[in-house]
Amino acid sequence: MLRTRTAIAAVSFLALSGLYATPAQADPPSRGQLQVDAFFSQYLTAVNGQNQDQTPVDVRNEFLTAQLNQQLDQYQQTHNADPVFRAQNTPVSWSTQYGGSGAGHTTVILTENWAGGQHTQVWYQVELSDLTIDGLEDPPPPPA
Incomplete structure (x- = not known):
């Protein structure tokens, strides 16, 4: 429940400050997207x-499973x-996209935007029952 409130509070802050905006015709972000956005x-x-x-490590412990942390x-x-981040530096911005759901999990695709204009995708897996993030990996290779 704390994670859900944290995600909602973070997105509410971002929306009120104008930092989080979606196109007028876009679907609202899923609960999983809100959670990944709050974590990131x-x-x-x-x-x-x-953040004093x-x-x-504290942030990872709050949002991620112990196994994923390892x-x-x-x-x-x-x-x-x-x-x-999957990098030695930090991204300048990011966005999330719903990647699908099944077997009690949802996939959220986070796109990191870098200063030079490059983009990196990282795929998150979120448990739907409690919104714990239990998977974080590079995107799967394109089909052959």
């Missing part, structure tokens, strides 16, 4: 040292990059 926003703020109340720690050691 809080994580980026913590990484940039703009939470470190990046996988991200391994990713960081293997790739020498931030495991959430």
